[in-house]
Amino acid sequence: MSYSVVEYDSGPAGMPGMGALINEWAAKGYPLHQVVREGTYRWAPILFL
Numbered sequence: 578m579s580y581s582v583v584e585y586d587s588g589p590a591g592m593p594g595m596g597a598l599i600n601e602w603a604a605k606g607y608p609l610h611q612v613v614r615e616g617t618y619r620w621a622p623i624l625f626l
Contacts, residue, residue: 579626580610587618598622 585598599609599622607624615621 581607581624581626583622583624584615585620585622587620589618595620595622 583598583602585595587593587595595612602622602624603609607626610623610625613621613623
């Protein structure tokens, strides 16, 4: 199975756009597999291809 990683920077305000990002990619046919925290504000959603 193939995966794609999309970097996301939530900034100090939190994650207001994370849900929108995940829904946008899901609408394109890339469902979410998991989300990995890379740092204080950096996240890496991993999507199925």
